[in-house]
Amino acid sequence: MRFAALVFLGTLLLAISAHVQVPFWPVKMSMQSFMVLALATVYGSRLGAATVLAYLFEGAIGLPVFQNGGGIASFNGPTAGYLAGFVLATWVVGSLSERGAMRSVLSAFGVLLLGEAIIMVLGTVWLATLIGFEKALFAGFLIFLPAEALKIALTTALTRIIARTI
Numbered sequence: 001m002r003f004a005a006l007v008f009l010g011t012l013l014l015a016i017s018a019h020v021q022v023p024f025w026p027v028k029m030s031m032q033s034f035m036v037l038a039l040a041t042v043y044g045s046r047l048g049a050a051t052v053l054a055y056l057f058e059g060a061i062g063l064p065v066f067q068n069g070g071g072i073a074s075f076n077g078p079t080a081g082y083l084a085g086f087v088l089a090t091w092v093v094g095s096l097s098e099r100g101a102m103r104s105v106l107s108a109f110g111v112l113l114l115g116e117a118i119i120m121v122l123g124t125v126w127l128a129t130l131i132g133f134e135k136a137l138f139a140g141f142l143i144f145l146p147a148e149a150l151k152i153a154l155t156t157a158l159t160r161i162i163a164r165t166i
Helices: 002-018 032-060 080-098 105-131 133-140 142-165
Strands: none
Touching (some): 032 080, 032 142, 105 142
16 A cells, blocks of 8 residues: 555656646656656665656556656657656666665765666657757757756755655
């Protein structure tokens, strides 16, 4: 019961974070990567990945949890690579967190940077298949770097707060 409640809470937070957005083209900037990294840090690899997979399932069946709503077509659109990156990044960051790799600010920042890189690289590679590499590099990667750096810093701060309270 606790597991299901945490998954539900996580998918709700992911859905909300998808709709906190800045309209860019072809991919909007949102708070999803922040939420993915935060869930990975707090939930760990298994619960975190299960939560992200449940979120993707909710979107696939048509619930309006993604940036542009929901539906199976989302897995062929410009954000599909980022969605796939969410799962892998959650597993990697969660696994490293469980192994104690987030004990210092510097190591937490490095782990979160790795998670962010997974999301951004998979997202950009997929986007490149749709619009070409040069356009994808700019519109799906470089334009997001300042905001993603801020999200990593916020998530790093969150990990330090959590570490002090546990």
